[in-house]
Amino acid sequence: MTAPLQYRICALDPAAHLFAVTCTVAGPAAGGQLFSLPAWIPGSYMIRDFARHIVAIRAEAGGRAVALEKLDKQTWRAAPVPGGQALSVHCEVYAWDLSVRSAHLDRTHGFFNGSSVFLRVHGQEHCPCEVDILPPADAELADWRVITAMPPAGGVRSHAFGRYRAADYEELIDHPVEMGRFTVYAFEAAGVAHEIALSGRHDCDGERLCADLARICQWQIDLFGAPPPMDYYAFLTMVVGEGYGGLEHRASTALLTSRADLPWQGMKVPTDGYRQFLGLCSHEYFHTWNVKRIKPAAFVPYDLSRENHTALLWAFEGFTSYYDDLALVRSGVIGVDDYLGLLGKSISAVLRGPGRKRQSLAESSFDAWTKYYRQDENTPNEVVSYYAKGALVALALDLQLRAAGQGGSLDEVMRVLWRRHGSGTPGVPEDGIFAAVAEVGGTALARWLRRAVEGTADLPLARLLKPFGIGWRAAAAAALPWLGVKFASGAAEARLATVYSDAPAQRAGLAAGDVLVAIDGLKAATANAVDALLGRRRPGERVQVHAFRRDELMCFEVELGVPPADQVTLAALPRASVAAQQLRRAWLGQ
Structure with missing residues (x-):
């Protein structure tokens, strides 16, 4: 041995x-x-x-x-x-x-x-x-404990320092470890023990958090079928003043959250921050199946010495991003109106990115190593998020499968992938998602999916949502003439973080990094001041903008534009047909 x-x-x-x-x-x-x-x-x-x-x-x-x-x-x-x-x-x-x-x-x-x-x-x-x-x-740290999903090697008590074991190196590095004075809350889903550890100061209502997480985890286990592929699961959560992030592992997830986003005793209505945290937990938990076990063939095995390119991240991250909030509404943790509000924000975020017209989802996935994860001031103009638009492709695919009336859904596609690649043949080939969709929904739908992920056209979401009794309204985010810029967040000056492609500011010659100081001779030292001055103008008017580029004062003449209708609001139509209401209930579970 x-x-x-x-x-x-x-x-x-x-x-x-x-x-x-x-x-x-x-x-x-x-x-x-x-x-x-x-x-x-x-x-x-x-x-x-x-x-x-x-x-x-x-x-x-x-x-x-x-x-x-x-x-x-x-x-x-x-x-x-x-x-x-x-x-x-x-x-x-x-x-x-x-x-x-x-x-x-x-x-x-x-x-x-x-x-x-x-x-x-x-x-x-x-x-x-x-x-x-x-x-x-x-000695002052003698009360520290340990939490990890790595199995103990025998004789190690729960949360104790000692010896742990892994089957091989890949498993060894797939079990993060937290040590310190954390708070642990426990719950069960499908008979499997789950724990969430909170490191850092907090006033979390652990009972409420566990109740909500239990419903979300149970729904996801039911989606793929019990038993789940682990006998214990841990949410390792670092609580800070301001932060957000998550990373999936085979039987745990590492999370970073703002303490204000956790629930507290007496909280009557879930805050936006708490819904976001639950969505993060849901996202990383869904990865237990989708990417940790159903994974691209390019990751079997991982080569951790260099980039591992695949054009499929739109499915592994995008589909997961679709299911993270969907699991919240289907499990009953949030209501339909809340879910449609979250979905409308996701659609709006994609529509505001000019990069969606330049880069396909397949390209975004393949170039994640050098573009998505290495963002700069021009990223919004050249990159589309395989998370965000990938989730909308999943939505469009799910709606079409359900509307076809043959009992199909994206749920069934995920189960096909699980049977074939999660507990069967390891590694999804580059055409494997299309093959699974063809099996569930037919070759025509698989061809549509390929066009959607390899092209740059906007998705017909308003049309696809209509049979489900979901109303679509698109309007400008603000009633201001359009300059076409994004200001640097937290800056004490009107510094441009991004100048959008083919927008009025770019056509006039303004660039990322420029600091606006005046519009038509009036001081515009902050982003709010710029908005106040533009609020007195109309689209089509020309304004003189003074800005510093490095240490040089420059003058630009900008013709203000019509703001794009990229703020999407979704609503369940109360007078929808019986057929539409049935489709909606089958989709959202409520």
Whole structure:
């Protein structure tokens, strides 16, 4: 039997944000063992070069130092060691990234993803792994606990430091770990234990949160069919003053949320922030099936040393983005009106992006590594979100399947994918989604889907929603002449963050980074001041705009435009036909 790889991690110096990590290999390669750290983490499609956070590294065997040669930015080779001797590599890892992607450590808590701290042992990726998670030495932190979905290796109590195990390296780095003084709330869904840990100050109504999450999780399990593909699930949540983010894992998720977005005792009506947090939890939980197990063939196996390109992120992230809020309404956590409000905002966000006319969803998926995750001032003009528009494609597909009256739906497509690729053949080929849609809804619909994701046309959502008794209203977001710019948020000046393609400001020569100072000779030092001055003008009028570009004052003549009708409002029509109401209830569950 192959000896497990042994890992050890402890909070070496919380004040200096340093984890100490050891990897011990019982049978290193005879010619010199290779080690590396991943360049990216699954679920976040950007090269992050986690090895840059290693501040010290050394190797030893039999109590003696072993030479380590660095081969590239993330790979080391240890010198050969005498036969029968174990080889250990010791690292110190700087952990000061308060996000769901990497690692963070101070005297309030510790968090890490395995991809940012655990070395890969080349040639032994399929060996079982054991990791000792050790408590900080500081006596003042003696009350810290641990929560992770990684199974204990035996004898470890719940939430205790000690030894944990994983079947192989891929599983090892797919179980994030939170340590500190967190609050834990528990609930069950389909008989499976679920826990949510909140790290940070909060006044959360845990009973309400658990009740809502239980309904959402149960609905998703029912969608794919019980039992779920895990026997325990953990929501690891870092609570901060202002923040938002999530990253999926096979039996857990790492979350970042603003404390104001959590429910509190006596909250009568769910706030927008709480609905957003529930949507985030729902999104990451849905990934338990869609992308963690039903995944692109390009990810089987993951190559964590470089980009793994696929044109299918519109399905894995976009379909998940469709189901995240849909699960809220179908499980009864929110009402139909609330859901239609959220859906209207999603449609509006897509319509406001000129990039939807330049980039297809397939292109957006493939170029996620270099475009979507590396945004700049021109991103809205050249990129479409495979999350947001992918969700609208899922909506359009679901509506067409349901309206056809043959009992089909996107739910059935997801179940086909689950049977075929989640618990069957691993890896969805690049045409696999189209094949599943053809099986459920026919080849004509599959051809429509291909055109939708490979082209740039707007989706006919108003027409598709009509048979469901959903009214569509599109209007300008504000009753102001259109300048066609986005101001930098939080800036104390009227600085342009983006100038939209073919908009009045761009045609006049204004550019991102310019700071507006006057309109027609009147001071316009803030975005609000600009809006106030434009409120006295009409579309078609010309105004003189003074702006600084770097340290040069420039003057531009802008012909104001008609604001686009990109604010969409949806409503359930009270006098819809019986057939429309039946379709709507079957779709939304209410």
